[in-house]
Amino acid sequence: xxxxxxxxxxxxxxxxxxxxxxxxxxxxxxxxxxxxxxxxxxxxxxxxxxxxxxxxxxxxxxxxxxxxxxxxxxxxxxxxxxxxxxxxxxxxxxxxxxxxxxxxxxxxxxxxxxxxxxxxxxxxxxxxxxxxxxxxxxxxxxxxxxxxxxxxxxxxxxxxxxxxxxxxxxxxxxxxx
Numbered sequence: 001x002x003x004x005x006x007x008x009x010x011x012x013x014x015x016x017x018x019x020x021x022x023x024x025x026x027x028x029x030x031x032x033x034x035x036x037x038x039x040x041x042x043x044x045x046x047x048x049x050x051x052x053x054x055x056x057x058x059x060x061x062x063x064x065x066x067x068x069x070x071x072x073x074x075x076x077x078x079x080x081x082x083x084x085x086x087x088x089x090x091x092x093x094x095x096x097x098x099x100x101x102x103x104x105x106x107x108x109x110x111x112x113x114x115x116x117x118x119x120x121x122x123x124x125x126x127x128x129x130x131x132x133x134x135x136x137x138x139x140x141x142x143x144x145x146x147x148x149x150x151x152x153x154x155x156x157x158x159x160x161x162x163x164x165x166x167x168x169x170x171x172x173x174x175x176x177x
Contacts, residue, residue: 012159013126014136017151022164023047026138030097031056033136038070038094042085045100045140048073070094079104079118086125096135098126102150103140119150123157130159 027049033039058064076082082104105115129135139151
């Protein structure tokens with residue numbers, strides 16, 4: 001993982017483009033950010049690291065209860081909820097981590113012009129929040145055709161962009177003879 005260590009210390013928007021299968025790496029990243037200080041996580045999809053996050057934190061610190069008490073989470077299922085979650089955040093100083101930011105914009109029941117309007121509103125809120133604290137946004141590759149248009153809007157407001165690929169598991173064959 002070639003991400004900088006100062007994701008929770010420098011103001012601005014950090015965009016991380018991640019592979020769909022990078023959940024283990026994202027769990028480790030959230031754990032390392034949470035150990036450094038309070039973290040507010042907004043999940044744009046159903047996935048939030050739960051038990052595995054607690055296990056990772058327990059492996060890396062002796063004060064896991066205090067660290068886990070610094071985690072605040074919200075789940076959003078629509079682009080409207082995502083906007084409301086971002087707009088209602090005040091500056092408490094904790095870093096913000098948005099998982100699967102683009103996922104709510106793929107809802108087929110909402111017309112495309114509204115998706116782009118809400119995306120631009122969410123990007124303005126990200127910029128407002130990033131003026132006071134570090135904001136890290138995860139854009140997971142979904143393979144959806146309109147994804148590139150959404151990613152280009154998000155990339156235009158990001159201060160730094162990183163790519164996160166999932167690590168390939170090595171399969172070990174046991175020699176029987």
